[in-house]
Amino acid sequence: MTDVVATNQTILVVGGGISGMTAALEAAECGKDVVLVEKNAALGGRVSQLYRYFPKLCHPTCGLEINLRRLKAQRRVHLLTSAEVIGVTGTSGDYTATVRIRPRYVNDKCTACGECAKVVQAQFPDEFNYGLSQRKGAYLPFNMAYPQRYVLDPAIIGTEDAERAKAACRYDAIDLDMQEETMAVKAGAIVWATGWSPYDAAKIQPYGYDRYPNVITSVEFERMMDPFGPTGGKLLRPSDGKEAKDVAFIQCAGSRDRNHLAHCSRICCMASLKQSTYVGEQFADQGRATIYYIDIRAIDRFEDFYTKVKESSTVDFVKSKVASITEDKATGDPILHGVDTEGYHRYSNRHDLVVLAIGMEPSVPKDVLPVDVLVNRNGFIEMDETNGGIFAAGCASDALDVNRSVQNATASALRAIQIINRTAAAVPDSAGVEAKHALAAEG
């Protein structure tokens, strides 16, 4: 059973990616009580799956580490993981959110020793690596996972694997009787930071993501570079494990396209420019990156990064939206077809590997939010007065990079704080204390 003390003075933050963590920490450090709800078993969101950050090319693990330290030192943030907000009712200053918590079958006695994973046999596609590798039925979501606690896959419950895991744990941390819980959380204001997911590449039919193993997405490419990732940090192509020395990047894969996502995902030009440096990092002069683009959108100060990449002798740019991809059956090489719009030359170019710079699709569940929250035609939450005390942060508000997500999250935290302050001023102190009630979990 999970106990959460929440009142109309509480700020509820939905989504524990970089934006949600930032909003929660900023609000808490200003003295507000926060409930942070994360759907996954660990915090971090998409940035925990990146190898390096543009434009400085530092590792995201570093920023994540800093935020986790802030969080550990912060008693005002009440964290719920494996938890999803499935409904919101009420108005500004007085919301009630329904939160569903999935059982992880591991309690807080877990020391992350990993003995359970050793004895479990069943394997599943590893979500953290976008299915490029397998994980055990008892697993740590990823090395830096917070909380540092193992999870049992619900599919092994009731099997011998579950019993084996329980027997192997020396700390009595495995609880196979855990049940799904649903609880109500009160809040005066809500920061919505549910982020984004990669657009379904299989829907871009002419690129054959579902047919050709050597056509992958940019998020998968990031995972390949991780030394603890599915390929041990090597750029290997999926069909035959050959080193991918000649990599093509296709921009606007699913973005700026009325057949897919109408908006510009804004970060993918920079992501491909960054990823072209991965090819250089692995193969030096032997590596070759070719970027096929409509126009490169390296917004404001990122232009410098673009200029630097352009100077590289191992990176080529082709101004063309690739029309289609075919596969050379004998070698598995993908062949890109199209017309170079600078001079209208027709090409059929062979590469080792194709990376689709996949678009960002907002994960804003319209049916969960109150009806008067304004969601635009691209699926992002628009700033609007009718939203009341609900504020979007990060990629729930627009396609943003980390820097802009964090700025945006801080702004949203500030707006939420203002609502709380106004609510507090309206409610006399004694009534405020009386209104405080612990909401025990139901079911």
Place this chain on the structure above:
Amino acid sequence: MDDLNLAMRDRYRNNFLQEVEANVEEGEWAKMCMQCGVCSGSCPFGPHWDHPPQEIFMMIRANKREEVLSSTSMWLCTSCYNCIVRCPREIPITHIMHGLASYAQRLGLAPKEQPTRKFGLMFWDNIEKNGRVNESILGIKLYFMNGFKEGVKTAYKMAPVGWNMLRTKRFNPFALIPFLHKRCKKRSDIQAILRKAQQIENARTVRFGTAGG
């Protein structure tokens, strides 16, 4: 038709884009093209075009009136719809290509020897005369489109196909005999409808041409 050409040229002197928007079917879409190139790369006839669709859109915006209207390019469009399906801006490219071709034809600027154009005229003539298509006559005319000698050669080459079609009743040789082939009942009515449609279309263009001079 030459007069119409001059009238249009003067009316839209420095703005071919506006002329296309006003007079070409779906022409108002031309300005929406973002020059991504996916249409050109998707066209099965792409390698044979002087100017692929994306270049045509750029030429329209760059005021290359004569080059566009006298181009053979849009006559090559086979209506496969590959470009429409893939265009990220959902531009009805196929329709614009046909629109440009028929506008060029109306202005008398279409390339005279372009085979699709010749066939189109034959098709029109055939339908206008009979009130319906007589495929046998149309087919034979197509064989002889480029002169008698080549026609005999093509007919000879196609003879086995013709024979098989005859056997499976897909080809009626009597349809070639002027008084025997089927025409639709009230041909004159259909001809009147076609004349009226032509009139309306011409009037529309002329009106744009004279308004505001």
